[in-house]
Amino acid sequence: MAKLPLNTPDALVTLRREYDIFFSRINTLKDASNYEALRAERYFSDSLQSVETFLDDTVGIIDAPDAELVARFSELQSKASEVGPAVRRLSNSGLSYFALLSDRRRTNVAVTLSQMAVGVTVLLLAMLFLALYLGYLNRQSNRQRIAAVEASHRMNIVTSTSLDAVIVADAAGKILDFNAAAEQIFGYQAGDAIGQDLGALIVPDDHRPGHEAGMQRMRENGARHVIGMGRVQLEAKRRGGACFPIELAVQSAQTEEGEIFIAFLRDISSRIQAEQELVTARDRALAGEKAKTDFLATMSHEIRTPLNGLLGNLTLLHDTDLTAQQSRYIKNMDTSGKLLMSHISDVLDITKYDAGKLLLRPTAMNISTLLQDIVDNQSSAATARGTTLEWAWTSPPVDWIRADRERVQHILMNVIGNAVKFTHQGRITVHVAVANREGGMPEIEFIVADTGIGIDPDLQCQIFDDFTTGDSSYDRNVGGTGLGLGIAQRFVKAFGGEIELESTKGVGSTFSIRFPIEPIAAPGALVAHRKTAGHAPSRAILLVEDNKINRIVAREMITSAGHQVSEAHNGREAVEMAGAQAFDLIFMDISMPVMDGRGATRAIRAGQGASAQTPIVALTANAMAEEQEAFLSDGMNYVLTKPLSRDDLLHVIALHTDNAHGKSSVPQCPTGDVAASSLDELRQTLGAEKLQSLLDRFGREFDALVTRLGNGSAVSLGDVAQTAHRIAGSAATLGAVELRSALLAVEKAAKAQDAGKVDSLVTDLCAIWVTTRPLLQAQNLGNPHS
Structure with a gap:
């Protein structure tokens, strides 16, 4: 710039043009996005800042009039000299940066070329692998073709050696193929069967019209009832005319000659026989299940029978003169015996809970x-x-x-x-x-x-x-x-x-x-008027029991109340004694030698003896409801489950006898009344709280029965009879004699399958319950005699 002559206008124009070019390039370096990374370099940015400062300081000189520019040229020249090193640094840093950038790009190009080389190598390998795989597939195709030929050959062998008959026929029903199994099953040789009509050859005579009608429908409108429907069970005919059960499956296929039908037939005579044997086995299993139930009943009997002797003797022993220590021991033994009975009941009842009958x-x-x-x-x-x-x-x-x-x-x-x-x-x-x-x-x-x-x-x-x-x-x-x-x-x-x-x-x-x-709201306390039970008259009672201990216990319990007891050791003795003497009541054990209690009861009822109409009470350790129902159907009036208690025995005696010798009846009382003596005895035996629980349970059972009776046709009358009988027994125990009579009437109508009469009895039953229920509750809430 020092050598530039300024005595001509062209010189000033040249100066301004070069300055503008320099200014434009610096602005490009400052603003262009291409140099954004370069401007991030500190060395470059510092130099650029110095040059920008120079331009800012000198732009006024360049743009000044010519005279002023000439006058200030020396100042411009001085500033240009000062910024010269910065311009060189700017240029050098740019060159260095772009050189480095070029190196990086060359490196990237080299990497890209290397990657391309690897890619080409991989592609070549893939192509090589593909070529090998195609060769493998070709070999596989050849093997599959050979395998298909062999499979076809094997299929022919399988068809010919199949245990199922395979018969191929055309649309007209003519046999085209007849394998070896078909020969064995039907008794025809293939040469004799091929060309014959399928229906005439193997379809039984009584089924042939249906077969021909089906073939005709198929030819006319394509209706197919068996073809493609899986296996169906039919009958077929052998060469000698004998018919046998078969399992048949028919499929169709299209061939150059037209549609053909392939029938697969299996002789299922052995399977039918096996199914019949299975049904027999099932029946035996059901019988075994019944035997298991009978076993439970028997085990219940076998456990309850000695337990009856134990608890009965404890009751008798408790009435003797005992020391305080002996009384405590007896009480503990009685508690243990009742606990054992509770365990037995739990084990026997658990299946009822799981059967959905709760x-x-x-x-x-x-x-x-x-x-x-x-x-x-x-x-x-x-x-x-x-x-x-x-x-x-x-x-x-x-x-x-x-x-x-x-x-x-x-x-x-x-x-x-x-x-x-x-x-x-x-x-x-x-x-x-x-x-x-x-x-x-x-x-x-x-x-x-x-x-x-x-x-x-x-x-x-x-x-x-x-x-x-x-x-x-x-x-x-x-x-x-x-x-x-x-x-x-x-x-x-x-x-x-x-x-x-x-x-x-x-x-x-x-x-x-x-x-x-x-x-609910607290119910009001109801106290019923009660009558004091008088002294029961002496009764003539026949006790039929083969177990000596149980016989002694029951006899002592009955005689201690003033009754006369005659004993029989088996059912046959009981029949003879009942025929010769009129008893007020018969206690009949069930399981006995010579003749059991059920047989003895039927014999007494069927005869014309003196006690033919005497009430008979079953003594049993069998807790199964269906068995107890059978006792009643034999002619017994009541079922008393072992272990026996003195209160239970005396209550049953009072319930089934009256003042007329040889007669039996249910004690009469006003509708809805309750025998106070029964609840007194229960209170003395169980205690007030346990009696309340017993009364509550009885109420729930009765409510459930009434609810079931309200369901109409949805209720099984057999179940109603069984439930009514069970609740009637409970009503008798509680002294609700009128309610018991109504329940027995429901039971009788239900056993006779008289649904109309059952419905008519429901109203009377509910009316009796309305008056009886408060009395039962009241007997437990207060005792006027205590």
């Missing part, structure tokens, strides 16, 4: 009273273990509800009883709460928490299974059948609820029980 019998109950009774019952056992047992409401109390009291008691007794068993020197709390649920009935929740030994995690998933009593430590310390929690869970589910367990080994367990309830 009927809920809701009744009015006080849940607070029930809980307090259970806590009182378990308190002594808890105290003996140094354990505190308590219960409380955690919500506002809802004392009175409508629920199945017996089963609620069973659930709580098992859960709380288990907590007491497995808790030593600890604490058991029972919390009760009732919560309202939207759109549903209120739900009650019982939380039973203990600080006992806890339950092992591996056992928790099995704790509600039948016969599960815990691990070895449980078994060493406590007893039980392991049915309690299993039955409790069934009852909770029947209520529509659930029972859950949370337990930590060594810390304790918590059972949560929830199910819907129906809160």
Whole structure:
């Protein structure tokens, strides 16, 4: 710029043009996106900033008039000299950057070429592999072609050697192929069969019109009833004309000669015979199942019979002069015997629960009273273990509800009883709460928490299974059948609820029980007027029993009440004695030698002896309802299940005898009245609380029967008869004699399959129940004579 002459206008134009070019290039470096990465370099950006400063300082000089430009040229030249190093640095850094960028691009190109080389290599290898694979497929195709030829050959061999007959026929029914199995099954040689009409050859004469009609329909409109429908069972005809069962499957195929039909036939004579044998085996299995039921009944009898002797002798022994210690021992033995009876009942009844025959019998109950009774019952056992047992409401109390009291008691007794068993020197709390649920009935929740030994995690998933009593430590310390929690869970589910367990080994367990309830108002206390039972007159009673111990026990129980007892050791002796003497009542054992009780009863009823019309009461250890029903059909009037109690015997005597010698009747009383003596005896034997439970249970059973009778045709009259008979027995035990008579009338009509009469009796039955029920409840709520 120093050498530039400024004495001519062209020189100034050249100067400004070069300055503008320089300015434009610097702006390009500053703003162009191509140089964005270069501007990020600090060395370049600093130099660019210096050049921009120079341009900002000199742009005014360049744009000034010529005279001013000439005057300030030396200043412009000085600034240009100062910025010269920055321009060089700018140029050098740009060159360095682009050189480096070129190196990078060359490297990228080299990498790309390398990748292309690898790709080409892989592609060549793939093509080589593809060529090899195509060769492999070609070889496979050749092998498959050879295999197809061999398969066709084998298929021909299979067809010819098949155990099933294979017959090929054309659309006209002419046989085209007849394999070896067909020859063996039908008795024709292939040469003789081919060309023959299929229907004439193998279709039985009585089926041939149907076969020909089907072939005609197929030819006319293509209707096919057998072809392509899988295997069907028909009959075929052998060469000699004998018919036999076959299994037939027919398919069709198109050939150059037209449509053909391939029939696969199998002689199923052996299978039919096997099925018949299977039916026979099934019948035998059913008979075996019945035998198992009979076995349960027999085992029940065999267990209850000695148990009857044990408990009966304890009853007699209790009436003798005993010391306080002896009385305590007898009481303990009696408790153990009743516990054994409870276990027997649990084992026999468990299948009924699982068979879906569990009927809920809701009744009015006080849940607070029930809980307090259970806590009182378990308190002594808890105290003996140094354990505190308590219960409380955690919500506002809802004392009175409508629920199945017996089963609620069973659930709580098992859960709380288990907590007491497995808790030593600890604490058991029972919390009760009732919560309202939207759109549903209120739900009650019982939380039973203990600080006992806890339950092992591996056992928790099995704790509600039948016969599960815990691990070895449980078994060493406590007893039980392991049915309690299993039955409790069934009852909770029947209520529509659930029972859950949370337990930590060594810390304790918590059972949560929830199910819907129906809160009700507290019922008013009803106390019925009762009559004091008078002294029963002496009766002549025939006792038929082969077991000496049971005979002695029953005789002592009866004679202690002032009655006269004659004894027979088997059914034949009983028939002879009943024919010769008129008895007021006959107690008839069922299982006896020489002649059993059922046969003896039929013989007495069929004869014209002095006791032909005398009431006969079955004495049996058989708890099966269907067997007891059979006893009644033989002519017996009542069934008394062993073990026998003195109160039961005396109650039955009073129930089936009157003042007229040789006559029998049900004691008469006003409609709906209750025999007070019966409830007095039950109260003395069971206690007030157990009697209440018994009355509640009876009410639930009766309500369930009435509900079933209201279902009309949906009810099995046989079941109604059985249920009415069972409840009638309970009514007799409770002294509800008018109700018993009405139930026996329902039973009689149901046995006669007279549905209309059953329906007409329901109204009378309900009317009697309306007056009887308050009296039964009242007898337990207060005793005027106590």
